[in-house]
Amino acid sequence: MKKKITIKQIARELDVSISTVSKSLRNSLDIGEETKLKVQAFAKFYHYKPNNIALSLKNRKTKTIGIIIPEIVHYFFSTVINGIEHIAKENGYSVVICLSDDSFDKEVLNMELLTNGSIDGFIMSLSKETQQKKDFHHISEAMSQGMPVVMFDRVTEDILCDKVIINDELAAYEAVQSLIDKGRKKIALLTTVDYVSVGKLRTNGYTKALFHNNIPFDENLIIKIENIDNCSVKIEELLEDKAIDAVFAVNELFAVTAIKVANKSGIKVPEDLAVIAFTDGIISKYSTPTITTISQRGMEMGKVAAKILIERLESEEVELEEDEEENYKTVVIETRLIERESTN
Amino acid sequence: MKKKITIKQIARELDVSISTVSKSLRNSLDIGEETKLKVQAFAKFYHYKPNNIALSLKNRKTKTIGIIIPEIVHYFFSTVINGIEHIAKENGYSVVICLSDDSFDKEVLNMELLTNGSIDGFIMSLSKETQQKKDFHHISEAMSQGMPVVMFDRVTEDILCDKVIINDELAAYEAVQSLIDKGRKKIALLTTVDYVSVGKLRTNGYTKALFHNNIPFDENLIIKIENIDNCSVKIEELLEDKAIDAVFAVNELFAVTAIKVANKSGIKVPEDLAVIAFTDGIISKYSTPTITTISQRGMEMGKVAAKILIERLESEEVELEEDEEENYKTVVIETRLIERESTN
DNA sequence: CTGAAAGCGCTTACAG
DNA sequence: CTGAAAGCGCTTACAG
Numbered sequence A, B: 001m002k003k004k005i006t007i008k009q010i011a012r013e014l015d016v017s018i019s020t021v022s023k024s025l026r027n028s029l030d031i032g033e034e035t036k037l038k039v040q041a042f043a044k045f046y047h048y049k050p051n052n053i054a055l056s057l058k059n060r061k062t063k064t065i066g067i068i069i070p071e072i073v074h075y076f077f078s079t080v081i082n083g084i085e086h087i088a089k090e091n092g093y094s095v096v097i098c099l100s101d102d103s104f105d106k107e108v109l110n111m112e113l114l115t116n117g118s119i120d121g122f123i124m125s126l127s128k129e130t131q132q133k134k135d136f137h138h139i140s141e142a143m144s145q146g147m148p149v150v151m152f153d154r155v156t157e158d159i160l161c162d163k164v165i166i167n168d169e170l171a172a173y174e175a176v177q178s179l180i181d182k183g184r185k186k187i188a189l190l191t192t193v194d195y196v197s198v199g200k201l202r203t204n205g206y207t208k209a210l211f212h213n214n215i216p217f218d219e220n221l222i223i224k225i226e227n228i229d230n231c232s233v234k235i236e237e238l239l240e241d242k243a244i245d246a247v248f249a250v251n252e253l254f255a256v257t258a259i260k261v262a263n264k265s266g267i268k269v270p271e272d273l274a275v276i277a278f279t280d281g282i283i284s285k286y287s288t289p290t291i292t293t294i295s296q297r298g299m300e301m302g303k304v305a306a307k308i309l310i311e312r313l314e315s316e317e318v319e320l321e322e323d324e325e326e327n328y329k330t331v332v333i334e335t336r337l338i339e340r341e342s343t344n
Numbered sequence C, D: 001c002t003g004a005a006a007g008c009g010c011t012t013a014c015a016g
Helices: A007-014 A018-025 A033-045 A052-059 A075-090 A104-114 A128-133 A137-144 A168-181 A197-212 A228-239 A252-264 A282-286 A298-319 B007-014 B018-025 B033-045 B052-059 B075-090 B104-114 B128-133 B137-144 B168-181 B197-212 B228-239 B252-264 B282-286 B298-319
Strands: A064-069 A094-099 A121-124 A149-152 A162-166 A187-192 A222-225 A246-249 A274-278 A292-295 A330-333 A336-338 B064-069 B094-099 B121-124 B149-152 B162-166 B187-192 B222-225 B246-249 B274-278 B292-295 B330-333 B336-338
Touching: A007 A018, A007 A033, A018 A033, A052 B052, A064 A075, A064 A104, A064 A298, A075 A094, A075 A298, A075 B094, A094 A104, A094 B075, A104 A121, A104 A128, A104 A137, A121 A298, A137 A149, A149 A298, A162 A168, A162 A298, A168 A187, A168 A197, A168 A246, A168 A274, A168 A292, A168 A336, A187 A197, A187 A228, A187 A252, A222 A228, A228 A252, A246 A252, A252 A274, A252 A282, A252 B282, A282 B252, A282 B282, A298 A330, B007 B018, B007 B033, B018 B033, B064 B075, B064 B104, B064 B298, B075 B094, B075 B298, B094 B104, B104 B121, B104 B128, B104 B137, B121 B298, B137 B149, B149 B298, B162 B168, B162 B298, B168 B187, B168 B197, B168 B246, B168 B274, B168 B292, B168 B336, B187 B197, B187 B228, B187 B252, B222 B228, B228 B252, B246 B252, B252 B274, B252 B282, B298 B330
Parallel strands: A064 A094, A064 A121, A121 A149, A149 A162, A162 A330, A187 A222, A187 A246, A246 A274, A274 A292, B064 B094, B064 B121, B121 B149, B149 B162, B162 B330, B187 B222, B187 B246, B246 B274, B274 B292
Antiparallel strands: A094 B094, A292 A336, B292 B336
16 A cells, blocks of 8 residues: 655655655656756656645645535425536536535534535535525635625525525416416415525515406415425325316425325326426436426536536636625526426 | 645745745654744645645546446446445445446446546446446456456456345245245235346245245246336236235335335235235335335445455555465445335 | 643745 | 745643
C-alpha cells in the first residue's frame, strides 16, 4: 500500500525545491524546459496527482456543491440530482448529498455540517417539517456566511435567494382545465396537507380552474393526504360518489392508488373516471392504464439550479465585497402535459 | 457577507495565541478554565466552526465516502445510496456521489477525480461498459494508493476487495422453482446481455432450475435485452407461443413490459401467464397486477457496504503498514421473495 | 497555564 | 531559471 506521492517527495527525489516542482507541474513559463520535463516525467511515472484537499485549503474553494433534499428514493428528486451532477461535472464540480428525511433537525444538522468549509454552495429543497415550522434560520445563517443557496421545488418566500421552480398553480390550473375541456364535470382533488408549499399551490390552481369555469367548488371532493399508506380507504369513500368523473392528483402515487381503487370498485379509467397527476415519474409510464401527467422536469430543474449556483460561485470572485442589491433570480421551468391513457 | 471566522481571528481579538484558542475549543485540560471559557464564549458568539478542509488536510482523512454508480434515477441504486447515506451520517461521514452513466470512461474519470484526496474510500457498482471491457485498472490503481473499495451488486472477481452482493443465481433459481411449484411448465426468460454480471448469474439460476426439474431447456424462450426501449416487440413475438405460461424477468421493467404486452394480446396475468421479476422496485408495487418480485434489498446492501468501508477505514489507523493477507470479505445479503398478484 | 514552531500539501509573490 | 518564505486553517508535540 504505497501512499500517494506528494510534491515534497518529488522535490526530494529530484533534488530540486518544492516550488520548482509545483511550477513545473503547472507548466509555469519560468522553469527551464529541462527541469520541467524531468519533473513531469517523474510525476507521471509515479501517478502524481495534486491533493485536492490542499488545493481547496489554498484556494479557499472546494469546487463542491452540497445538495440537501428530503429523500433520495424518489423519482423526482433523483432526477434533479442527475441534472445537477451532470452540470456540476461539466464544470469541474463534485456533489455531496445529504438527506433530511423530511426532518427539520436533520436539515439543520446537514446544513451546519456542510457550512464548515466542505462546499462552496447549496442546492436544496425544503423538508416538510421545515415548511411546516417556517423556521429558516439555518438557511439565512449559511447565507450570511457567504454560502450561496439555490432552492428548488419546495421553496419559501421567506428567504431571498435564487430559486428554480415550476408554476405549480398554473400547471394545476391547466391540468384541471384540460379535464374540463374534455367534458368532465365533477373533478375530485387528491392533495397533500397544506403546509407542503407545492401541494398548496396546486390546490389553488385547481380551485381557480373550477372557479373560472363556473363549476361549484365542493369541499367534499377534496382529500388532503398526510401519508400515502392509508390513503386508499379515503379514496375509496370518495369514489363512492359515482358522479365524480375525474381526479386530479398532486402526485403520481395518489393517482395510481386512485386508479387501483377505481378498478376494484368497477369504475373504468378513463371512461368513467379520468385521472391526471403531477410528477412525471416512472409509475405513470408503467401503470395500467398509463397516467396523464404534468411533467415537473426534474432533470431540467437540476441543470438550471446547478448552472445558477456555479455562475454565482464563479462570478463572486469578481464582485467580492460589492454587496449592493443581490439580484437573486427565480427561474420558472416550463411544465409539460404528457397525455397518456388515463384521460381521453 | 461576513466570511467565516477563523481561529486566527479569534486569537487576535482575544489577544491570545492560536494554540491557546485551538486547545480551548477542543476543551484541552491544560488551558486555564478562565481562558477556556472566554474563548469558547467568543467562538460560540461568532458561530465559529472549524474549517473542515483544514482538518482534513491535517488529519489526512476526509471523513467522506465516494460513491460511484451507473445511474441514480433508478430505484435500486437510490435505495442503496439511501442506506449508505444513513450509516455514513451515523458515523460522521459525508458522501459524494459520482455517476458513471454506465460508461467506462466516466467511471475511470470519476475514480481518478476522487482519488486525489477528496475521499477516504469508495463504494461502487460497476458500469456495464466496465463489465464488458473487463478493464479494472482504475480500481486496482486506486486500491494500490491505499483507497479501500467496497463493491456492491455489479462486482467482479478480478478485483480482490470487500463486496456486498446477493446470491443472484440462487435467488433466480428459487424464483423459477417457485413458478414450477405452482405448476408452470413453459417458463420464458427475459434477461440482459451476458456481460452484465448479475444478468448472467440470474440466467444461470434459471437454467439450473429447469435442469433440476427435468424441464427441457429451450433457447427460444430466452430474450436477451440490450436496452429497454425496443424490447416490447421482441416480447410480443415471444408471447405468441401461447404455451408459455410463465415469465421470469431479471428486472421489473422487463416484467411490467411483459405484462403490458400480455394484456394487449389478451393473455391474462396471472391466470395464463405468471410473471416474476428481480428487483423489488416501485413499479412492481403499483403495476396492475402487482408483480411478484425478488427483493434485492438495496437499503440493506447500502448499509452493509457502508459499515464494511467505515470499519476498514477506522481500523486502518491501527494496522498501518501491516499488509499481510488482506482478508477481504464478501457479504451475501439474503433476498426475499415478495409474492404479489402476478403469480398465484 | 500559554505560546512558538512545525507540519498537513499545495501555490505564489518575491529574491536572487 | 531556481528556491526560500509566507500562507490557506488547523493541531500538537515541545518549551518555558
